[in-house]
């Protein structure tokens with residue numbers, strides 16, 4: 658109750674089921690894009706620590722103070738590209754086709770713009786908060802994709818659901 662506030666580290670944490678799933682998907686990916694790095698030790702760490710040495714990851718954060726923390730954490734890792742800015746505004750920074758995208762940034766409108774990019778460019782997509790304001794309306798955009806995970810409502814370590822799907826145009830890289 659009293660004393661200093663804990664330093665925020667991340668939201669999707671490595672010890673959780675979703676954190677481990679992200680780590681597994683990253684290990685099978687060569688290109689990963691994440692929107693919403695937060696402080697870099699949540700989903701960003703799950704992905705970065707799974708990515709193969711020859712892989713590349715781009716992680717986007719709009720809050721400058723958070724971005725500086727993330728930049729400091731990963732600046733010695735040449736395959737982790739930390740970016741201050743929005744993913745959909747900087748979409749030219751990463752390849753036309755990416756193996757995996759995690760969309761966990763701001764609000765429903767930003768999320769929708771990111772989902773439009775994922776529809777065009779991702780083999781697998783994951784959305785946090787499908788039972789929250791951010792992605793409740795957006796995840797239906799992937800109705801023609803194969804659902805890999807669909808959790809609505811609270812579950813251990815996530816408050817508002819989680820969704821992942823695979824673009825049926827591509828062979829399943831997770832087999």
Ligand SMILES: C[S@@+](CC[C@H](N)C(=O)[O-])C[C@H]1O[C@@H](n2cnc3c(N)ncnc32)[C@H](O)[C@@H]1O
Nearest residue numbers: 667668669693695699700718719720743762763
């Ligand atoms: C829910 S938190 C991300 C949590 C993180 N994925 C984790 O597991 O620790 C959302 C983050 O997205 C950032 N954000 C909000 N809108 C954004 C946007 N359009 N592009 C990039 N980052 C954004 C916020 O500043 C915040 O740090």
